[in-house]
Amino acid sequence: MKDxxxxxxxxxxxxxxxxxxxxxxxxxxxxxxxxxxxxMMEEVGYSLEEVEEIQRETGVGNxxxxxxxNITKLVRQISASGRGARIFLKDEAANxxxxxxxxxxxxxxxxxxxxxxxxxxxxxSGNYGxxxxxxxxxxxxxxxxxxxxxxxxxxxxxxxLEKGRACEAxxxxxxxxxxxxxxxxxxxxxxxxxxxxxASLYTPYGIAGVETLGYExxxxxxxxxxxxxxxxxxxxxxxxxxxxxxxGLRKAGAYETKVVGASVNLSGLHMASDRDFNRKSFxxxxxxxxxxxxxxxxxxxxxxxxxxxxxxxxxxxLVSQGEVFYVTEMLARLEGMLRGxxxxxxxxxxxxxxxxxxxxxxxxxxxxxxxxxxxLPSAQLSFAIENGVEVLRGDPFVLxxxxxxxxxxxxxxxxxxxxxxxxRLRKSxxxxxxxxxxxxxxxxxLKFLSVDxxxxxxxxxxxxxxxxxxx
Amino acid sequence: xxxIKGQWVQIHAVILKPGERAPQVPExxxxxxxxxxxxxxLLDEEAGIGDSVCIETAxxxxxxxxxxxIEPEYTHNFGKHVPVLAExxxxxxxxxxxxxxxxxx
Numbered sequence: 001m002k003d004x005x006x007x008x009x010x011x012x013x014x015x016x017x018x019x020x021x022x023x024x025x026x027x028x029x030x031x032x033x034x035x036x037x038x039x040m041m042e043e044v045g046y047s048l049e050e051v052e053e054i055q056r057e058t059g060v061g062n063x064x065x066x067x068x069x070n071i072t073k074l075v076r077q078i079s080a081s082g083r084g085a086r087i088f089l090k091d092e093a094a095n096x097x098x099x100x101x102x103x104x105x106x107x108x109x110x111x112x113x114x115x116x117x118x119x120x121x122x123x124x125s126g127n128y129g130x131x132x133x134x135x136x137x138x139x140x141x142x143x144x145x146x147x148x149x150x151x152x153x154x155x156x157x158x159x160x161l162e163k164g165r166a167c168e169a170x171x172x173x174x175x176x177x178x179x180x181x182x183x184x185x186x187x188x189x190x191x192x193x194x195x196x197x198x199a200s201l202y203t204p205y206g207i208a209g210v211e212t213l214g215y216e217x218x219x220x221x222x223x224x225x226x227x228x229x230x231x232x233x234x235x236x237x238x239x240x241x242x243x244x245x246x247x248g249l250r251k252a253g254a255y256e257t258k259v260v261g262a263s264v265n266l267s268g269l270h271m272a273s274d275r276d277f278n279r280k281s282f283x284x285x286x287x288x289x290x291x292x293x294x295x296x297x298x299x300x301x302x303x304x305x306x307x308x309x310x311x312x313x314x315x316x317x318l319v320s321q322g323e324v325f326y327v328t329e330m331l332a333r334l335e336g337m338l339r340g341x342x343x344x345x346x347x348x349x350x351x352x353x354x355x356x357x358x359x360x361x362x363x364x365x366x367x368x369x370x371x372x373x374x375x376l377p378s379a380q381l382s383f384a385i386e387n388g389v390e391v392l393r394g395d396p397f398v399l400x401x402x403x404x405x406x407x408x409x410x411x412x413x414x415x416x417x418x419x420x421x422x423x424r425l426r427k428s429x430x431x432x433x434x435x436x437x438x439x440x441x442x443x444x445x446l447k448f449l450s451v452d453x454x455x456x457x458x459x460x461x462x463x464x465x466x467x468x469x470x471x
Numbered sequence: 472x473x474x475i476k477g478q479w480v481q482i483h484a485v486i487l488k489p490g491e492r493a494p495q496v497p498e499x500x501x502x503x504x505x506x507x508x509x510x511x512x513l514l515d516e517e518a519g520i521g522d523s524v525c526i527e528t529a530x531x532x533x534x535x536x537x538x539x540x541i542e543p544e545y546t547h548n549f550g551k552h553v554p555v556l557a558e559x560x561x562x563x564x565x566x567x568x569x570x571x572x573x574x575x576x
Contacts, residue, residue, distance in 0.1 A: 178503070193532070
């Protein structure tokens, strides 16, 4: 029997993953840092037409784009004269399992079946689990979802418990673990034991699946407004949503559209901390994923992550938990749509953004998700209070304190997203390289980084020097 | 209460003891084990809470652990009444009326 200790399993990581995703990542390797991203996407993924066809088979995609007329009116009321862009929402909750994650799962599960795998495994506490379970059900494959669910007291985050329930409803086995990055260790053990397909969020399949989202919304926006969106706001966690959407927009020819990432600010909370785990109300779409995955994408469960946000992100906005709860209620009361929480993170950022823009500008929020028990603000805030987090009204910009205080705005004017400078992310990306022992950049590295960070080579050399000298 | 063979149950197992955890985990997490809970159909003839048992999961795997629940229920819910939410909901209703008013003008 193989050694099951943490270090032994992690040492077999590459071997296990190679067998479980059907991709020979070595083929695309240029250096330790650089690889041929576009060639990988082209050869391993599917064309947009193929993706559309695969998704049609399981009822994924073609979700409506809805103008949020009342929220737009409200935004204009609180903006300077002539300001207040039109806001549209892509209702991804209309997908079979209730989120855009069906787009990602549909292609992975299709591929798993095509390659002859008997089942699929996904490591996720989020909607992706339900999406993989749903697609696996439709295609007759077995499914295991591995979740980080409980703290050491055995108390589960309600949003995660709900997503676990959904997975079970679609017939998946749900492995529920306590807090810790060793979830990945157990995930590898399961891949080894079962020989199932790794339905990673970060393969080219997963990203190709999201391209239809950007493509569709561009076409719908042209139909409704006569032009491409000026801004598309995307909730950002692991990076696949933003990467896939941006690539889809380009495939539709929407080159001028700005892509804005939005995350809930959870700074100060440690994502692997047993104590902090149940002091956050948002289990995804937050900076605990958003920043690390932007600055070190290859930390994921595949050797080369196909989700690379710094290639595509034009702006990164942070909002607070309290603002998102406020906007979730606003969407229900003003637009008659009970959704969230994830999509409402980007909606919150969009409201803030729309106030800066002229009235004829168009902002598209590209995602909603199903909601219900465990996910509603009432469930989340009840849980927060039970876990010692204070909930109050006030100005989130001044009072927000993740893990200690959730601050619900007193008025819509207090919805105000914070810009997180992209150069700070780029610098952190280079810091991560240095941390992993790279102190010199070859010519191929520079060429790759220039695209991966969307920065010219001279600037990268300068930034890298700075990081080497000052840490 | 005893569970019988074929009944839907939940088991618990320790995957990594405190000393075996990944080097990068923070101090509070390092002090506690990595635990797993998983559901499936009981394979033993009969078992009580706390017994070591084997189950067959939804994906057909056989997994061993300690029996912690028989026919486990979902305990998450829609939450309690949260006064702050009720307050903002009333504000939004008023706001909606004022938006309608401005439409008429």
